Amino acid sequence: MHKTELIAALDTSTLKSAENLIEKLKGAVKYFKIGSVLFTAEGPAAVDLVHKHGGKVFLDLKFHDIPNTVKGAVKNAASMGVYSVSLHLSGGAEMLQACAELEKRPKLWGITVLTSFNEYNLFRSGFRGGIDKTVKLLASLGSDNGADGVVCSPLEAWRLREMFDGKLKLITPGIRPEARGDDQKRAVTPAQARAAGADFIVVGRPIIEAKDPGAAAAAILGELK
Ligand code: C5P
Secondary structure (H helix, E strand, O other): OOOOEEEEEOOOOOHHHHHHHHHHHOOOOOEEEEEHHHHHHHOHHHHHHHHHOOOEEEEEEEEOOOHHHHHHHHHHHHHHOOOEEEEEHHHOHHHHHHHHOOOOOOEEEEEOOOOOOOHHHHHHOOOOOOHHHHHHHHHHHHHHOOOOEEEOOHHHHHHHHHHHOOOOEEEEOOEOOOOOOOOOOOOEOHHHHHHOOOOEEEEOHHHHOOOOHHHHHHHHHHHHO
8 A cells, every 4th residue: 555644734933833843743754844824934944944854845835826936936946955845726737837847846736625625615716616526627737737746635535546546646634633623624534544545644733733742743643554
């Protein structure tokens, strides 16, 4: 069976708290996600921090802009040495191709439908096809235009695994070892994500807000075995 890796989201606002978390997870977690919360506060220093501790960075800034602008951002991310970046697949084929063409670039992980969306939210945002169909269409767009992976809920991952069998990595946020009743609407447990075929799971608050983040991560890794 394939391996499912854990990516810990460093959704904190200072280098100090990020480093504190990295130290608690050191040895167990290899991949760290830097998103808009930490990056708007600390910038590229956050990337350097993860690298200093020997981790790999998923830079989750969810780019969505005209092709030339996103290409420039991905180029800059490449100079920081990050492992992967996220961009919205709804940014379109030209935007994806402009990034995929870069000679030296991180892995391109395309966002399908955010895991905080349910059918109602998606409809209200102007997408009329429903979650399953929209995720499949966007994943195909990514696959045809150079994406290396797609970000989706494990609820759709098993279907994408069948459709793209190994061609696209599947990255799944919305992971909840226990129900929390928060903004993640399409949430499942780590074991369910693994069974659905996820290559990576992204976990934030269940680790960050745990009394013992190291133990929370260890329990999640236990479920992924
Ligand atoms: O705290 P929680 O486990 O919900 O954190 C999930 C992380 O994954 C957040 O940093 C969020 O921005 C990110 N993410 C997501 N859904 C996506 C892509 C990224 O929740 N589709």
